[in-house]
Amino acid sequence: MMTRTGWALLVLVGAAMLLAMAIAPAAAADYPKVAGLQAFAAETNYMSLAGYLRWMTFKDQGVWLSMAEAKRIVAEQ
């Protein structure tokens, strides 16, 4: 017979495991998250989100993404 403490522990462990699984990476971790920024405003240097990501990636890593690639990355963010 499981005690109340036992049930509580079981629930806590279960909840903790669910929450641990919920933090699966869903974004391109190597790219700054631009998805929450306002496009065509100062914070994106008056560019689209994909354009801003392209510019920033070039600035940071010296690689130009194509516009299609940048859109794909932003869409995943």
Place this chain on the structure above:
Amino acid sequence: MPAHPEAVRDVPVRACAKSASGGLRCLGGRALIAALLIVLLPAGASFASPQAPPRHAAPLIGAEVDLLALSPEAREAELNRLAQAGVHGVRLALDWNRVEPTRGVFTWKADDQAVNAALAHGMEVLLLLGPCAEWAVDPAQEVPPDQQRFSVPKNMKDWGRYVREAALHYRGRVRHWQVRQQPNLRNFRGTRGEFLKLLAAARAAIKEVDPRSIIVMPESGSLDIAEIARLVNSDNRSSFDAIGLYLDARPPQAGKPGDLSSLALAWSVLNTEVLNSGSPAAQPSAQAAATSPPVWVLGSGGSLSADAWLQRYLLAWAFGADRFYLPADAISPEWTTPVKGAELTGHLRLGPDIWAFAFQREQAPFALAWALQETTIPASAIAPIADLEAVRNAARLGGAPGSAVVVEGDTVALVLGPRPILIPGLSLDSAPASLDGQAGGLPITRQHVLAARPGPEVSALPLVYADWSMPERPEFGIEQSSLRHLPGGQVINEERTGRICVRTRMRPGQGEEEQDHPWIYFDADDRWLYFAQGKTPVSVTVECDGSFLGKQKLGFNIMYDSVSGYRFTPWQWVEAGAGWRRYRFVLEDVNFANRNGYDFRINAKGSKQDLWVASVMVEKLPPLRRSLP
């Protein structure tokens, strides 16, 4: 004293509040489990048998060698040399473009010769799957022709077929598979999600052919512990059996990636706080504790000297790595033979300049020590001397006995340099201790690594700051000046209405990117905050000069290392008119794990004028504080 601002702005990070709270709740739950494990596990273990101090066997040595590029004779000679040096295996690239030059047409001849040659020398083979077949790339993605191999296939079925055919072809010969080269932008132009799909598909295809196969997941580089932690604590954990690390190859810079001390810090946290192979007190996750994968070192992001490779091999040994792949030309019996069969028993010096570890082989203890720069120290500075005559034989690995000592009477001094030296005759029988009294056993924790670093103790300070008008200590607990080599970060010091400021140097025009420096980088002292995992919110207060061009002409935000990668605070316009302004940002989900060599940067791009920053203050906030409902 400079005039201080009319108002301090509190700018909460709205986007992060929800995720931060979720993360903290999650960590709280896992912390509870960890606490239970701390209480239960040692008690249970004590009934079984007293635990011997942990020791680490040497990582198995693997060679990175392009066997396909060698003639049969040269290949044979190289494999003989490597086998005699104790090499356990080789890593070979199974280039998708080579084995499947057109869709559905496979050719294995060249790779078979390389694989069979390695197997004939008793070596295991790790096959590297990838890069992408160029014919498989979606033309609509407009990837430059010379970059297509770094892209991802349009159709996952193509990838699955390539992997499955490879697994079938090499069934019974190859059990170890790596999925793509380190997935950073240099090697992988896809998204994180796309990489995980490739990983999962490869695992499914390979395990279906041979369930005993080992799938190695490469990290993106620079020992990205934040990303590894996310993967280990997610359902993606089931997609790999071993974690592959790439050790950064950037030149040494104290406290920065590339520096051994930074590498050791990241690795200590990885072992004891992420993978739970270390101190039970640090275990954050019961799930991770149950399924901690072994760590394989897969190489480096760049070229390293043979001595630097050897140093990293010893570091990997200290941190219990399972396998260590390095370029074939860095492998030599000069260093593999003297350490053969030894076990690493503890640490003696953890840098940042002098490193030393304790070993034992057949009851005979010895130490291996090196220094980044040539230096001479008394042998007793490594450990107490037990046998002076034996210590006199201390030698560089590969050198003659006594080649690394200077003897004056009864005093023996060690000449340390980048090539490690082997020192017998030291008293290492009991738990070794470093000079500053830190316990030297295993596992190595972040406290061990940080205790070895010089500089003022800042861990208990409530805040750290940079104020470039302060005459003696303009940067205390955070660094800015040392980070001006980073991209877009060549800012300058300049006097502005009586104060020394850091000034951005922005160029608005296209084609002027080389001269465009809109970012002011900062790195918090690792002793103050490192790998915070969202448990320690901070505020960042920026003091800057007003906008002389007028309203909404000057602004900035902060891009920072969060638990989910780099993200931005909301944009903050700077008030118009002369005078100092202060703006405060609350960051609830910081990680500050030195990703890419910094923790946060002020970003003024989007402004019509430069930004003059007089001071920056970073303050720890109480945990679980909420600035938003």
